[in-house]
Amino acid sequence: MARHPALIAFEGIDGSGKSSVLRGLLERLRARGGDPLTLREPGGTPLGERVRGLLLDAELRRAPAAELLLFQAARAELVAEVIRPALAAGRTVISDRFCDSTRAYQGSGLGLPRETVEAAIHAATDGLEPGLVILLDVTPELGLNRSDSRGRRDAIEERAEAFLGRVREGYLELARENPEHWLVFDGARPLEELIDEVAALVVERLG
Numbered sequence: 625m626a627r628h629p630a631l632i633a634f635e636g637i638d639g640s641g642k643s644s645v646l647r648g649l650l651e652r653l654r655a656r657g658g659d660p661l662t663l664r665e666p667g668g669t670p671l672g673e674r675v676r677g678l679l680l681d682a683e684l685r686r687a688p689a690a691e692l693l694l695f696q697a698a699r700a701e702l703v704a705e706v707i708r709p710a711l712a713a714g715r716t717v718i719s720d721r722f723c724d725s726t727r728a729y730q731g732s733g734l735g736l737p738r739e740t741v742e743a744a745i746h747a748a749t750d751g752l753e754p755g756l757v758i759l760l761d762v763t764p765e766l767g768l769n770r771s772d773s774r775g776r777r778d779a780i781e782e783r784a785e786a787f788l789g790r791v792r793e794g795y796l797e798l799a800r801e802n803p804e805h806w807l808v809f810d811g812a813r814p815l816e817e818l819i820d821e822v823a824a825l826v827v828e829r830l831g
């Protein structure tokens with residue numbers, strides 16, 4: 625496993641607020657003259673956006689292993705074509721989700737065996753891992769309420785609260801296992817407060 629200090633991932637269950645915090649962080653980094661590359665998973669490349677369409681289509685049935693591998697297909701393309709070249713050019717890369725989404729959703733959520741999940745992730749990333757993971761932790765109830773009020777639940781969000789509870793526990797376990805690389809925030813806190821705190825910590829980590 626190779627953790628890259630300039631690769632930062634935002635993680636959290638659906639409705640955790642990570643996209644809003646990420647937007648606020650970017651504004652702050654840009655105001656300081658930073659020029660990070662930002663991405664979202666699944667997606668971020670022509671192939672990845674098409675795979676994203678398959679993954680978020682509520683009508684389409686997918687076996688768990690098929691879902692695992694589709695996420696990795698999108699990720700493999702993104703890592704090879706976008707993330708590695710940007711890191712090699714010295715840019716900071718901030719991704720809305722990365723490989724820990726797979727560990728939490730397909731591993732803890734769907735219950736696929738850990739070795740299977742790790743092997744699939746490794747095939748996609750060749751061991752590249754974020755130097756910093758920012759986890760916005762919310763209860764499934766709060767996450768689902770926020771998704772509902774936005775009026776959009778995709779295929780993955782349709783799953784029961786119990787599923788998101790397992791995903792959340794998976795994330796918290798990963799954070800406990802990797803304390804030097806994970807920062808956990810209470811996603812129920814006011815947005816501006818969260819953005820200020822996350823931005824300060826990211827600026828400190830990036831030096």
Ligand code: TYD
Pocket residue numbers: 637638639643664665666680695720721722723725726727729730778780781
């Ligand atoms: P998206 O609309 O991007 O949701 P969010 O705004 O919450 O990030 O949908 C991505 C969905 O895909 C989300 O439910 C999490 C799920 N997902 C996985 O199950 N495994 C993965 O490896 C990734 C990257 C995402």
